[in-house]
Amino acid sequence: MTTPVLDVRGLTFAYPDGTRALTGVDLHVHRGERVALLGPNGAGKTTLVLHLNGILGGDAGSGVGSVEVSGMPVRQDTLPEIRRRVGIVFQDPDDQLFMPTVRDDVAFGPANLGLRGADLETRVGEALAVVGMTAYADRPPHHLSFGQRRRVAVATVLAMRPEILVLDEPSSNLDPASRRELAEIVLGLDVTVLMVTHDLPYALQLCERSVILSEGRIVADAPTREVLGDAALMGAHRLELPFGFDPAATR
Amino acid sequence: MGADHGHALHYHGHSVIHRLPAHLKIVSALAFVLLVVATPREATWPYAVHLAALLLAIRAARVPAAYLMKRLVVEVPFVVFAALLPFVATGPRTNLLGVSVSQPGLVAAWALLAKGTLGVLTALLLAATTEPRDLLAGLTRLRLPGQLVEIMGFMVRYVEVVAGELRRMSIARTSRGFDARSPRHWPVLARSLGTLFVRSYERGERVHLAMLSRGYAGSLPALDVVAVRRTEVMAAAALPAVAAIAALWGVVGR
Structure with missing residues (x-):
């Protein structure tokens, strides 16, 4: 097989206070896949995500195991390139958008990569067009609706042309229309996606494959429809389908 | 909320003043305020010149007077203080509309009111004609630490x-x-x-x-480079230049 975009091997991590967050996590994501990362609160999903671009772990962490992105190990000296390859969209867009205008914010990532002038403008223009926010380029982020801010947050990461897009709870706090619009954007992207979510219908709609992380371990890795249909597995890891939702009834 | 674009203090427009590079406006406004403060407080006419120059600038910016007047309210605490000064200050007394007030207090009140109002108006004009983002870019260009x-x-x-x-x-x-x-x-x-x-x-x-x-390595990337034209420098210098003449007049004419 080809080199996976994301190759996590035996990742174990404990926070400085001793809390064990990850225990021997193995996860491989190949080019073009869309994978949902499911799991109850406190399962270690965010901890895992922060390892993917070396915010946690790497040289500095108190853990073992390795993370490779398209064959490049996450190490102190590879961090700039790793952070280009792994685009993380955080849950609260107010944490992600901090520049005075939408345009500046989308330019922040590529500018850190050294782009300037026309190249930079092209990147910003492309990213904003993909999420349908071109008309808002000169607005300050705090004057946008929540759904619009989330879309801009996606654009800020797309502008770095990542190899894998990591979405942390992309549908949280969105109204149904914004939720659907974001799904259409994600489905239209030609990029590998890892999506952390509690929104199981969203996982089924967007991701063909699902991984369940529970108490720091990967306990399931299978097609999403199979995972959601396994009542015993779901029940054992505090996962529940919303009332009235039947994965077998969709398509 | 003020204009749709920026901040509550920003008045969206495309006047000459709006289009001036932000760093020139900041220097111009600061120089103007310093000159106003440096004008001796016994003078009267130089203040009229200051005010006239500022009003011309406001006119050129096409910011409605009502818009600025409403925002002048922040000055009210100073106005109250200024109004009290003639009554609480010591020194020789004088008669104003049949009420005995302190002569130095009266002068101090006038100076506080005149300098304060001019200063606040200048700041409001700067804020009304410059987007917050441009203000920051301007301060960067003025070499304020990153x-x-x-x-x-x-x-x-x-x-x-x-x-x-x-x-x-x-x-x-x-x-x-x-x-x-x-x-x-x-x-x-x-x-x-x-x-x-x-x-x-x-x-x-x-x-x-x-x-x-997203690859932050300790400093924000500077995103825009502005070429400054000589006419723009002269336009920005006009306000402090008039104020400098008025202030000089105040000093010499004493």
């Missing part, structure tokens, strides 16, 4: 987020029957502020994480 500019930028960005958080906390308190009128309730307010501080601090950490994830 960290200071970044702190200001974060303040502009997050002041509404933090204010929103404070508002929600206050609504939640009120919903549970809290009424902050008696001093006995001050500890509750203090704890709310403490909570707000902790939350903002944690948000700061999350923002920093998000910045690192």
Whole structure:
């Protein structure tokens, strides 16, 4: 097989206070896949995500195991390139958008990569067009609706042309229309996606494959429809389908 | 909310003044205010010249007078203080409309009022004609240390987020029957502020994480380069130049 975009091997991590967050996590994501990362609160999903671009772990962490992105190990000296390859969209867009205008914010990532002038403008223009926010380029982020801010947050990461897009709870706090619009954007992207979510219908709609992380371990890795249909597995890891939702009834 | 674009103090427009590079406007406004403050307070006519020059600038910016007048309200505490001065100050007394007031107090009140109003108007004009983003870029071009500019930028960005958080906390308190009128309730307010501080601090950490994830390496990239034309420099210099003449007149004519 080809080199996976994301190759996590035996990742174990404990926070400085001793809390064990990850225990021997193995996860491989190949080019073009869309994978949902499911799991109850406190399962270690965010901890895992922060390892993917070396915010946690790497040289500095108190853990073992390795993370490779398209064959490049996450190490102190590879961090700039790793952070280009792994685009993380955080849950609260107010944490992600901090520049005075939408345009500046989308330019922040590529500018850190050294782009300037026309190249930079092209990147910003492309990213904003993909999420349908071109008309808002000169607005300050705090004057946008929540759904619009989330879309801009996606654009800020797309502008770095990542190899894998990591979405942390992309549908949280969105109204149904914004939720659907974001799904259409994600489905239209030609990029590998890892999506952390509690929104199981969203996982089924967007991701063909699902991984369940529970108490720091990967306990399931299978097609999403199979995972959601396994009542015993779901029940054992505090996962529940919303009332009235039947994965077998969709398509 | 003011104009759709920027900040509550910004008045959207495309006048000559709006289009001037921000750093020239900042220097011009600062120089003007310094010259106003340096004008001897016994003078009267130089202040009229200052005001006339500023009004011309406001006219050129096409910012409505009513818009600025409303925002002049921030000056009210100083006006009250100025109005008290003639009554509480010591020194030789004089008669004003049949009331005995202090002569030095009267002069001090006039100076405070004149300098204060001119200063506030200048700041309002600068804010009305310059987007916050451009102000920050202007300060960067004036070689203000990057960290200071970044702190200001974060303040502009997050002041509404933090204010929103404070508002929600206050609504939640009120919903549970809290009424902050008696001093006995001050500890509750203090704890709310403490909570707000902790939350903002944690948000700061999350923002920093998000910045690192996008390759932040210690300084914000400077995004735009502005070419300054000589006519623009002259336009920006006009206001302080007039003020300099008026101030000189005030000093010499004493």
